[in-house]
Amino acid sequence: MAPERTRRRIPDATVARLPVYLRILTEQGDEGVDSISSERLAELGGVNAAKVRKDLSYLGSYGTRGVGYEVAYLVYQIRRELGLTHDWPVVIVGAGNLGQALAGYAGFGERGFPVAGIVDVDDAKIGTVLSGVRVRHIDELPQIVQTKRVSIGVVATPAAAAQDAADRLVRAGVTSILNFAPVVLAVPRAIEVRKVDLAVELQILSYHEQRRAGGAIHAVGTARPASA
Amino acid sequence: MAPERTRRRIPDATVARLPVYLRILTEQGDEGVDSISSERLAELGGVNAAKVRKDLSYLGSYGTRGVGYEVAYLVYQIRRELGLTHDWPVVIVGAGNLGQALAGYAGFGERGFPVAGIVDVDDAKIGTVLSGVRVRHIDELPQIVQTKRVSIGVVATPAAAAQDAADRLVRAGVTSILNFAPVVLAVPRAIEVRKVDLAVELQILSYHEQRRAGGAIHAVGTARPASA
DNA sequence: CATTGTGAAGCGTTTCACAGCC
């Protein structure tokens, strides 16, 4: 039972930035850069250098004072920390507009998340092939999850079907869910859920736009799009 | 002139949750609910009640002690605060897989963000019609932005083209950008950028999955390769 | 001597706990 020393807990905010560093480092590596300073990495990542150093320090002391970080080694360490040393097959629920776009998104498989299956409830869609993956009936979910050892599910259904999709994913054995439906999913505490909501993002931008205009209302008297 | 009363600043974290409350309240309203407690709203939104109350308190004191919040009124106030009292036309750059899915996403227009235009560089795509919107050449961007009074742009191009797309949007007069490309965009400080990155989300989930398994898997940290 | 690694300060967010009010 080797009581493995409990791994350092990495702050959520840091975990969310590691993928960004990873992408930048990979690009830099491809361009032949083999050492990089926190300053430079911060510049490319649009953050500040102290933050980069703090973030990287959670992985261990992998830099060299006076020099910087060895790109290849850092890439390796981040990949290891993020669990990217092997593929994580994903299953997509919902073969509509979005599901299709996701299936067609090459970055998916390239970045270590091959599409193990796409399922839908609509008989009209079953059997069609999206980017090389055949759409199967949602009842086959448990089988796909088990045979392909899927632990990440993607909910790409309309809002009304999302909770059912999540329930089915959880029952099938998935332990992480990426939810694109504009719904707050109810799942067991142990299940990790992340949400991507287009409308929310746009509404946040709307807030800032409105604020921008708001300050000038009296000063100018125009410039504000006619309100309803 | 007119030293406009500075509007309350609402914390970013709160701004990001208001759209969620708004959706829930709208749904509840449609179901005939006309009063709601912070407790109930918190439950539906997957957050805690104190947070709901604090969030709503930034809008003003719109609740009634001992009773709760009037749904319709709260909907109105949140919409006003988020600038959702009028439409915000958006322009999409990139008519590939993702651009098409976005254009086809009904929620876009329904939620007050009609697609004012889609542009691409690829001549093969120009002229085709996606969900009722004709794809136009990217050179027409300034014209679209000006005639349709667009202030929000969506970058749905491949990574390599994203910075150019952002530059063009900014030059055309857009002041907010929603970026789907896995790239950190460099834009003037005044421009508001939000990013949606599929790979980042999956990698965050991967981290948690790996952690879940991690307790047992590998034993030793890899030794550092003979460092420089 | 440039650059990392990190205590400590600063800041924004969350949560608590209860006064205020209907």
Next chain:
DNA sequence: GGCTGTGAAACGCTTCACAATG
């Protein structure tokens, strides 16, 4: 009595500033 609104405490994240060091 029940629920909001909010100071204050707790917490987590960011930034500073500098000692450590290759």
